[in-house]
Amino acid sequence: MVFIVLVNFNGAEDTEACIRSLQSVLSPAFRVIVVDNGSGEDSLRALRALREELPFTLLEAGENRGFAAGCNAGIRYALENGADQVLLLNNDTLVTPDFLLCLLSPFSQNPCCGASTCRIRFASDPGQLWYAGGSVSPWTGRTRHFGIGQEDRENPGPPSPVTFASGCCLCLSREAIEKVGLLDEDYFLYEEDTDYCLRLREAGMEIFYVPSAVILHKVSATVQRHSAQTAPYLIRSRYLLIQKRLPALRRPLAYLFCTAQCLVRCLKGEYIFAGLRRGIHSFLAGEKGKTSFS
Numbered sequence: 001m002v003f004i005v006l007v008n009f010n011g012a013e014d015t016e017a018c019i020r021s022l023q024s025v026l027s028p029a030f031r032v033i034v035v036d037n038g039s040g041e042d043s044l045r046a047l048r049a050l051r052e053e054l055p056f057t058l059l060e061a062g063e064n065r066g067f068a069a070g071c072n073a074g075i076r077y078a079l080e081n082g083a084d085q086v087l088l089l090n091n092d093t094l095v096t097p098d099f100l101l102c103l104l105s106p107f108s109q110n111p112c113c114g115a116s117t118c119r120i121r122f123a124s125d126p127g128q129l130w131y132a133g134g135s136v137s138p139w140t141g142r143t144r145h146f147g148i149g150q151e152d153r154e155n156p157g158p159p160s161p162v163t164f165a166s167g168c169c170l171c172l173s174r175e176a177i178e179k180v181g182l183l184d185e186d187y188f189l190y191e192e193d194t195d196y197c198l199r200l201r202e203a204g205m206e207i208f209y210v211p212s213a214v215i216l217h218k219v220s221a222t223v224q225r226h227s228a229q230t231a232p233y234l235i236r237s238r239y240l241l242i243q244k245r246l247p248a249l250r251r252p253l254a255y256l257f258c259t260a261q262c263l264v265r266c267l268k269g270e271y272i273f274a275g276l277r278r279g280i281h282s283f284l285a286g287e288k289g290k291t292s293f294s
Contacts, residue, residue, distance in 0.1 A: 002030040005074030012046035014092040032056035038064035066188035092218040102213035114176030114205025117165035118213035133209040134164035156211030167193030186288035191237035231275025239283040
């Protein structure tokens with residue numbers, strides 16, 4: 001049995017659209033878990049009403065402890081109820097009817113498969129790729145999406161190993177979760193997926209990109225500018241990833257690269273300088289999880 005975990009935070013409209021798209025998936029058998037991460041009453045009311053119409057389990061966390069914590073609540077529930085695989089799926093995605101069947105294929109074909117992911121297109125432009133495989137640098141910890149912004153030529157090949165899979169769509173085997181553990185809640189926002197991919201590979205497990213499995217993601221095709229609330233988390237998480245996952249001798253170069261990259265993005269207007277300062281200060285202060293940035 002596959003359990004599909006969606007984390008909702010004041011996004012009931014997107015969550016409903018995602019669940020409705022999942023109704024077109026005929027096989028294999030699956031269950032949907034929606035973890036509400038402390039949304040306002042309007043979003044919660046909408047999800048409670050939707051539960052009367054569509055089959056899914058609603059777990060109400062009561063507070064927002066971050067994306068990883070929301071995923072972990074769903075993973076725990078799934079394992080307690082006999083899950084063979086757990087699929088972490090962004091609530092702002094739309095799926096195709098055979099995506100799940102394709103996504104599961106590497107688990108039966110490769111004994112070292114601990115996770116799989118799919119081909120992801122922009123929902124705003126379904127002919128354009130957002131993710132077609134990915135990698136994470138062992139020197140800097142930075143991730144790369146293959147094919148992002150390119151036209152999707154629709155010539156999928158067989159599943160192939162990658163070193164990075166976005167948490168937008170990350171299917172995990174029960175064995176992988178029991179071996180590697182849950183997502184690291186220290187990050188609160190961003191880089192928890194990179195951290196988990198590195199941990200999977202450290203445990204000797206492969207991550208497979210399955211191009212025949214396709215979903216749409218409601219992410220902007222233009223340059224994303226991070227707000228004063230999200231930028232500090234993004235920047236702190238990048239430094240935290242280096243500290244946690246890279247060998248000590250590689251960290252100085254990685255910190256330098258990360259700082260330079262953040263400064264360039266500030267100059268481009270993608271990040272804000274205040275967010276960079278707050279993020280670095282929070283990291284140096286040893287803060288983790290949810291933080292009140294001022």
